Amino acid sequence: MSSDPRLFLYYKTAPEANRWLPGDRWIRPLVRRVVRGPRVPSGIDKVYLNLAAGLRKIGVPFQFNRPWHEIRPGDRVGVIGRDRPALAGYDRPNPIVAGVALMTHPSEWPTLCQDYPVARYVQHCQWAIDIYRPYYGDKVCAVWPVGIDTDAWQPASASARTCDFLLYNKIRWNHAAMDRDLVEPIRADLRRAGLTFEEILYGHYRPEDYAAALRRCRAMIFIxxxxxxxxxxxxxxxxxxxxxxxxxxxxxxxxxxxxxxxxVAATSVPYFDARCGERFVNHAAFGPALGVFQDRLQAGRYAPRDYIMENLTLERSARRYLKLLNEVASQP
Structure with a gap:
């Protein structure tokens, strides 16, 4: 075994395929950039970017997307995703910490741990990893949340907060029905209560727009x-x-x-406690929850940044990931 084990980190996305004409996979990204501007990092992109930032913060060097043949015995290997191309051609015996995005559901790749030496498969939270346990087993499955850049996301001054709520709309399915039955009734409730709000739609904003909205708003409704x-x-x-x-x-x-x-029991806020805010299960429960939320907000009962600083910093997440890598490297 090498006396100087290195960390090899991989984040490979599925290659773009031709859609209409031969070779248009090279042209479409250029057209998108011209029409829409620079590409906005996706959630999975941020997983890699925030992990990399955390490793740098704790002073851990790593090799990124290097050819497989450069991996030596004893080197540690982490593969974030996406999909099967992320591991294509891997021919080293080194155990792998894999996830969170190699598949949408483990039934799409039940033989992952037989196909490659995956010693840990990670998902961000408990309810998500529980879906993987029947396929990969308790020993392989592990919870690992990525960290949040607390230097980039800082509280604004009270005087900057001129709006009551930011309504963050991330409805994924049945958009028309959900807007009719949940989102629009919430908008109407806010208007009746005389509360100001602005809305942001997932997938239709740039990070700087979101950051500016958070500086203006006293609270957020997350849907x-x-x-x-x-x-x-x-x-x-x-x-x-x-x-x-x-x-x-x-x-x-x-x-x-x-x-x-x-x-499957699940949640929209897997990392959350009383310092962070409140929850409601449906529109009927929104009004009472809003009343409690407003009372506690005005009383200064919430301390959401404290929760993040205790649980989800870049450094804490990077150390957790490093611990997983070291655990699998030490297994016989």
């Missing part, structure tokens, strides 16, 4: 079916913005029936 991590709402917490979260309590991905897991 999403479920999250394995929820980086955006955690960025709000880091910025000192308490969250009132819709939390229906179960996994609502329509594909869950095809995957054979129709009833």
């Amino acid at each position: 999403c079916e479920h999250e394995s991590q929820g980086i955006a709402y955690q960025e709000a917490l880091a910025a000192g913005v308490p969250v009132l979260a819709w939390d229906p309590g179960e996994w609502l991905d329509p594909a869950r029936f095809a995957w054979g897991t129709p009833h």
Whole structure:
């Protein structure tokens, strides 16, 4: 074994495929950049970027996306994803810490740990990793939340907060029905209560727009079916913005029936406590939750940034990941 084990970190996305004409996979990204501007990092992109930032903060060097043949015995290997191309051609015996995005559901790749020496498969939270346990086993499955950049996401001054709520709309499915039955009634409730709000729609904003909105708003209403991590709402917490979260309590991905897991307990705010805000299960529960939230907000009861600083910093997350790498490297 080498006396100088290194860390090899991989984040490879599935290659773009031709859609309409041969070779248009090279042209479409250029057109998108011209039309939409620079690419906005996705949630999974942020997993790699924040892990890398955390490793730098704790002084751990790493090799990024180097050819497999450069890996020596004893070197530690982490593969974040996405999909099967992320591991294509891996021919080293070194054990791998893999995840969070090699597949959407483990039934899509049940032989992962036989195909490659995956010693740990990570998901961000407990409810998500529980879906993987029947396929990969308790020993392989591990919870690992990525960290939040608390230097980038800082609280604004009280005088800068001129709006009551930021309504963060991340409805994933059944958009028309959900807008009719949940989102629009919440808008109407806020208007009746004389509360000001602005709205941001997931996938239709740039990071700087979100940061500016958080500086203007005293609190956030987070509307999403479920999250394995929820980086955006955690960025709000880091910025000192308490969250009132819709939390229906179960996994609502329509594909869950095809995957054979129709009833899975889940949450939209997997990292959350009384310092962060409140939850409501449906629109009927929104009004009472809003009243409690407003009372506690005005009384200064919330301290969301404290929660992030204790649990989800870049440094803490990087050390957790490093611990997983060292554990699998030391296994016989």
